[in-house]
Amino acid sequence: MTSATPPTGTGALAKREARLAWTLLAPTIISVSLVVILPLLAIFWISFKPFTLSDLRPPAPVVRESLRGSGDDLRIEYRLRNSSQDIAIDGVTVRDVLPDGVMPLGDIAAPCALTGQELFCDFGTLEGGQRERIRVPVAVDGDPDAFEDLVEGSEPTVTGSGPSVLTNFEFSLENFARVFDGDEFWGVLWVTLFYTVFGTIGALVMGLFAALLLNKSFKGQGFIRGLYLFPYVAPVIAVAFTWVTLFDPFSGSANALLVQMGLSSEPINFFGERPLALIMVTVFEIWRYFPLSFLFILARMQSIDSSMYEAADMDGASPFQKFWLLSIPQLLGILSVLFLLRFIWTFNKFDDIFLLTGGNAGTRTLTVNVYEQAFAVSNIGAGAAVAVVILLCLITFSLVFFKFISREEGL
Amino acid sequence: MRQGYFTGPILGALWLVVIATTIAVTMSFATGAAFRPQVLLSVIWGALAGLAYVRFPARHASARLGVSALLGLTCLTSFGPVLIGSDTTLQAVLVTVVAIAAVMHLSMAEILKELPFGELTRHEYEDAVIRFCTGFGYIFFTAIVVIPFYVMVMTSLKSQQALLQNPLDFSLDLDQGWALFRSYTELFRDFNFGSYLWTSFYVSVLTVFITLAFSIPGAYAVARFRFKGQKAFSRSILLIYMVPMIVLALPIYIAFSLTGLRNSILGIVMIYPVTTIPVALYMLQGYFRGLPTEVEEAGLMDGLSRLAVIWKITLPLSLPALASVSLYVFMIAWNEFLLAFMLLDDPSKFTLTRGVTMLNSSEIPRQHLMAGAVIATIPIMALFLGLERFMTKGLTAGSVKG
The missing domain is CATH 1.10.3720.10 (MetI-like)
Structure with missing residues (x-):
């Protein structure tokens, strides 16, 4: 006579149940971790960084385009500047397509080049506070005033980004020093x-x-x-x-x-x-x-x-x-x-x-x-450092809490 | 210590101090005139009254009533428990006198019910003390709850000059009719409060729906299924309760600034539900656990899928719990201040709480601020009073985020 042995391991039914459970929980887990876990990690990250409110707007190249002059002196001017006064921006390029009916005349200065109607400039690094001006002499067939809107309406594309304090790997204990000071x-x-x-x-x-x-x-x-x-x-x-x-x-x-x-x-x-x-x-x-x-x-x-x-x-x-x-x-x-x-x-x-x-x-x-x-x-970094202090206190409290509450509530 | 002729006067003295203060404060708030409780005289008068009430048992009601009436009448002189200012109207004086006499008589008779003059048993003594504490408790708690809300409503109906002239005078000039509510009309006309109300309302309702959509499946899974990590999960729900909002608000502010979600209702609607999902999940899973599994198993046997069981059996059975949770989540979203304050700068997108914060400046008169507070409070109070049973249940079930 063989004795029946209970099945070992997880059965198919239990597996299916677990899978359904996780599916039902997934939306909650994802949203909560996005808004709770991720910010908590971010707080630790930021607390080691010299991050201020003004760093929320990282330095970026700013370009303004206008049609200037008249007659033979007619030109399109691009004024490029670094929005920050002291931080350099890398990989700065400007690209723009001249509208139809605008004919470029002659050559243009060094970092820029024209291929057909397309203008492309590569400035490389733009130092803090640096300003650049690109002049493209043009001729138009028709009334220059009518072209003004047309020229200024086409936004040039600018690339280039400065170092973001948030994403680099430089850390300092300055915030904590300031907080505990x-x-x-x-x-x-x-x-x-x-x-x-x-x-x-x-x-x-x-x-x-x-x-x-x-x-x-x-x-x-x-x-x-x-x-x-x-x-x-x-x-x-x-x-x-x-x-x-x-x-x-x-x-x-x-x-x-x-x-x-x-x-x-x-x-x-x-x-x-x-x-x-x-x-x-x-x-x-x-x-x-x-x-x-x-x-x-x-x-x-x-x-x-x-x-x-x-x-x-x-x-x-x-x-x-x-x-x-x-x-x-x-x-x-x-x-x-x-x-x-x-x-x-x-x-x-x-x-x-x-x-x-x-x-x-x-x-x-x-x-x-x-x-x-x-x-x-x-000073967001210092705020984050205080937040880290709060979290450390809370972790201590939670340990005590769970010791007690598991006894009281049987959790 | 436990002698009637000792306990009676002590309780009487303390009680008259309480009553005199209460009546003086009430009359001051009602009329704005000068009423001042006199503590030392109250102690003496109260002790005498206490002695009389212990000496004359309830069948000598006329003797007791006489003592109380005498107490009330002393208020007309400057030796009574309450000192009445000279410029008080006759009605107010009469009301004070009658109130002191009547309240004192009724409450003393109740507190010193059958207290004998001589030695007291332990029960008699402690019962009298408890009756005193109960009376004091009701007066105390009612006062601390009612006074701020009374001041809030009344201030919103006053004008700035009247308020500065006599901050205590809350009597209303009913002759001005609708002009009484001019702060409110100005808020709705000049400060765009209609749109804030609407924003707050739909943000709260959206929050309720999104929260329920996320937390019902989650709560069901935690309550019904066995899977690895179930225990850890229900614990970590509790842990999320314990993260302070300001700590989360900082990175959220940064992220929203970088992505352009700051200053948009979309951002608010994305963030609010996440703060309420853990609470809702915790409350609902508690309720789901209490539901009988047999009904659901019967449904499964009859060939329904799990999701159909949730939709057709569990949810209809848990409608009361859903009502509690919805109300509670609505309350949290409606009252939320910190995130709205940090994430919204554009007055056209303010929620109500953010709009009221804007009124807190020295250029805007106080009654506008108070009118804003009343507008923010009334809807939630109406909901609360109408559905108090659900609300109370919801508050207790969720062990509640504070």
């Missing part, structure tokens, strides 16, 4: 940590409080829950500008209220003074994201088995005891997951601070610093 970096790091830690903890505590309030059913519970989600759902520009208006030192209602209540003798510049601005952006972060923690904690609370509370009631546990000894241990899982997620997202937050203070008055976090370096100082 001085006390500024440590200031930025400290602000980021303050903002992240207190923003995260504050939003969690407020969320827990709000969830405790709404963890019972009463009339209007749905309405209040919806209301408490407003700060999170509204567009960030709307709420950020509202806060700026509300706390404006001259026309802000909050200041008027404080002065009127006698809490402050003169208006306070909430988003303009040094320690206060950082506290205010952290408070804004807490205000805007407590709804999120609240929603998650409430969802978890409502799934806690009520028989546990009934048993506790039978044993005579007091409300505080039930909270500390039953609810908190039950919520610990979601609280730690939320903490890690919010920690990373707050660390990544850019819009809020940028809109509230623009990173001024001691509120410049790492993410705002990316923008500052890249666009305000117009």
Whole structure:
């Protein structure tokens, strides 16, 4: 009697399934890697390069064509220049076809040659700031003015490209030196940590409080829950500008209220003074994201088995005891997951601070610093270097995160 | 510590401070007149009221009511919990007095429900503290959520002079009729907001459709098929959540500048879905996992192909999830600010968020900025309130990008 052996290896069916799976995933993988993976690699590449905003327009030859003079002196002029003042361009050529009815007369200067109606010039290398002029004496049959449009309408083709900073293989650590230079970096790091830690903890505590309030059913519970989600759902520009208006030192209602209540003798510049601005952006972060923690904690609370509370009631546990000894241990899982997620997202937050203070008055976090370096100082390379620092921090966080979340969520 | 004559006055004192501040702030915002809570006097009055409410149980309602009425009436003098400015209208004064008396009576009766005068059990004590915290919580959260939105709407209806004169005065002059909305008409007439609204709308809708088209097959594959790398894949979806947008925006800005996609709606429509596909995929695969496989297997047995099963069985079954995901993606696209800000410079192609940012300058009056904020908020709020159930579910399911 032969015993049946289970088939080994991958069967045809499983193979087909895997193939279909990858086909279905392909569009996502391709698009995501184009917009996420590729830029991430690009960031590392750029961070080692002296790349500024002006390098976005690489040096290129610029040519302008015009019909000049009159009578015997009639000529077509090409003016060629290097758009950059200090970078040379290689392989510069100009090619143009003279329109019908325009007859070239005589010879033209060295790098150019005429074959029939076709003009071709080879300039080789064009130094930074160099200008060239090509004169082609011509005669036209008819009115020169009518030919002007015809001549100027035909665009000459120009080739030649300067060295692009992006694609060459010269690297330098200059950007990192600039980023880590001085006390500024440590200031930025400290602000980021303050903002992240207190923003995260504050939003969690407020969320827990709000969830405790709404963890019972009463009339209007749905309405209040919806209301408490407003700060999170509204567009960030709307709420950020509202806060700026509300706390404006001259026309802000909050200041008027404080002065009127006698809490402050003169208006306070909430988003303009040094320690206060950082506290205010952290408070804004807490205000805007407590709804999120609240929603998650409430969802978890409502799934806690009520028989546990009934048993506790039978044993005579007091409300505080039930909270500390039953609810908190039950919520610990979601609280730690939320903490890690919010920690990373707050660390990544850019819009809020940028809109509230623009990173001024001691509120410049790492993410705002990316923008500052890249666009305000117009040094994209330095911005990329800051971005690399952010990514390194995030990789550390993610390692911690996955260690925890795989335990909590069983991923 | 756990004595009725001790707990009662303490809770009463704290509660009157809360109530006095709340009413003073509310009245200030409503009328623009001067209302000032007096903390020390509130503590004294509140302690007395607390003592009275503990001393007289609920059956002596008239004694309790008398104490509260007295509290309200003290506001007419300068020794009350709320100090009312001299130039306040009679109605506002009356409303304050009645509000203090009524709110204080009702809430104190609720907080100090059956608290005995003498020794308290642990339960009685903690229940009273919890009732106090609950009351405080509702007032606190409602205030912090409502005040900014109230200020936003009201500021958009005021004129610049009125605002600078008294920033607290939000009372509306209803006689001017439609002129009340002049900021809005000016935004639509002079600042092209109609076109921004339309751009934002169709960009968001396109984003939703493209996102769904990409993420439904992907989510199905992750949820249903076994293949090598499935686990790694669902993990890396989560990882993408954690890359900050500003880091990606920098190379995208460079690439778009070099290819000429910057300043074009096409570029925006290409980029937005990619930021939402991972979220949508994660939410949908969670939902697909929860669907019974038997129905799909039955379909397969009857000779449908996999794709037909997805189209004819899975998708109709997951319509609620699709609604949640669509709403959520719509919200992200509508609220998106950073990419629109960096990639769009041409005012004829602005999305709404980019258009509102443009209004934030010292030359443009504040009420225009606030009117822009209201225009950006109202559609998303209307969607949210109308479909709150879907939205809440979507927010929780996706563990949500912040």
